[in-house]
Amino acid sequence: MKISIQNLQLKYGSFTAIENLNLDIEDGEALVLLGQSGCGKTSTMRCIAGLEEPTSGRIIIDDVVVFDSEKGINLPPNKRNVGMVFQSYAVWPHMTVAQNVAYSLKQKKLSKSEIDERVMEALTLVGLEPYADRGASLLSGGQMQRVALARSLVMRPSVLMLDEPLSNLDARLRDRLRVELREIQLQLGLTCVYVTHDQHEAFALADRIALLQGGRIVQMGAPQHMYEAPASxxxxxxxxxxxxxxxxxxxxxxxxxxxxxxxxxxxxxxxxxxxxxxxxxxxxxxxxxxxxxxxxxxxxxxxxxxxxxxxxxxxxxxxxxxxxxxxxxxxxxxxxxxxxxxxxxxxxxxxxxxxxxxxxxxxxx
Ligand SMILES: Nc1ncnc2c1ncn2[C@@H]1O[C@H](COP(=O)(O)OP(=O)(O)OP(=O)(O)O)[C@@H](O)[C@H]1O
Ligand SMILES: [Mg+2]
Structure with missing residues (x-):
């Protein structure tokens, strides 16, 4: 799914968190929003997902206008088919791995056989099928992170957005999950928006990096280009x-x-x-x-x-x-x-x- 963000502005009171942001994300592309703390990464992602109402601008996901300040359009998050994985993965400890992943499908009242099939499919993707019946509180940090990812993938989102999803993990596990995430993204051809302040993570995951400073994109390009030719x-x-x-x-x-x-x-x-x-x-x-x-x-x-x-x-x-x-x-x-x-x-x-x-x-x- 393509995403087009046009003239996006977000103000919190008199503070401008996002300033005239323009960004086109291609179908199947992994775009990384990279920048230091407070530059507006999470805010941008929340606007795309519909969790934050921009002050002005337009957001189009797969030819559907999901936000347009001039026309008064603002589709709610559940109408945007966007999956989110947050930094704090918030796995429900009293449920098993499979129950955690099945939760949203049950809310949608799908049949048991379809739920079972999709849960196993998602668990297989993240390599957790042997843990389906284990209590979620008995998992390592990296496994919980995978449950959070499976919970988003099971909804078959057309766009997956990840906000610093690996930041709670130790360096070795982070390196491994980073590679696995990239594999899953390529395998499913997912359009993916990934937020990080870690340039190594950005280099490893991105087709393209958008570098943010003070709510603006100051440079955009392929990882190697950014590395070789920083603009400032x-x-x-x-x-x-x-x-x-x-x-x-x-x-x-x-x-x-x-x-x-x-x-x-x-x-x-x-x-x-x-x-x-x-x-x-x-x-x-x-x-x-x-x-x-x-x-x-x-x-x-x-x-x-x-x-x-x-x-x-x-x-x-x-x-x-x-x-x-x-x-x-x-x-x-x-x-x-x-x-x-x-x-x-x-x-x-x-x-x-x-x-x-x-x-x-x-x-x-
Ligand atoms: N609800 C809010 N009210 C007021 N200001 C906010 C609010 N949420 C975020 N901000 C401010 O907007 C700016 C951008 O915040 P945002 O969360 O997008 O940063 P970020 O790039 O994700 O940073 P980090 O890497 O620390 O997560 C920050 O200066 C922040 O203090
Ligand atoms: Mg953030």
Missing amino acids: ASIAHFLGVSNIMDCTPEGTAAGSTTARIANSELTVQSAQLASDAGTSPKVCIRAEDLQITAMPTEHPNSWPGTVRVAGFQGNDIRYAIQLESGPELDALGGLRRGEQHKVGDRVWVTVNPREVQILPAEVLA
């Missing part, structure tokens, strides 16, 4: 780019820019023109794009420094390197990628100009 330094920061520094562009030649890092003697070359970066440009460099060597390299951006911190992380070592000419940089050195460096070592840090981005501080609204 603040988006880069949110997506995990750790070296972000004020800079002054000093010149452009042969398609590359030289910029001086603020309050230092350090100049950086970027294979990018700084002309789009506005009045307060920032240099953004990923920790994993820095190469650390014991000797200088031939490349334009190669700077001497001293290892101040070396933190073992399993596959990688995370370094803090104090450059002699200025800032401290956050760098990731692979154990497999080469030599290790100790605290106090003098090293050279190199970055390819192609990996140096000069971005505006914020996306201009």
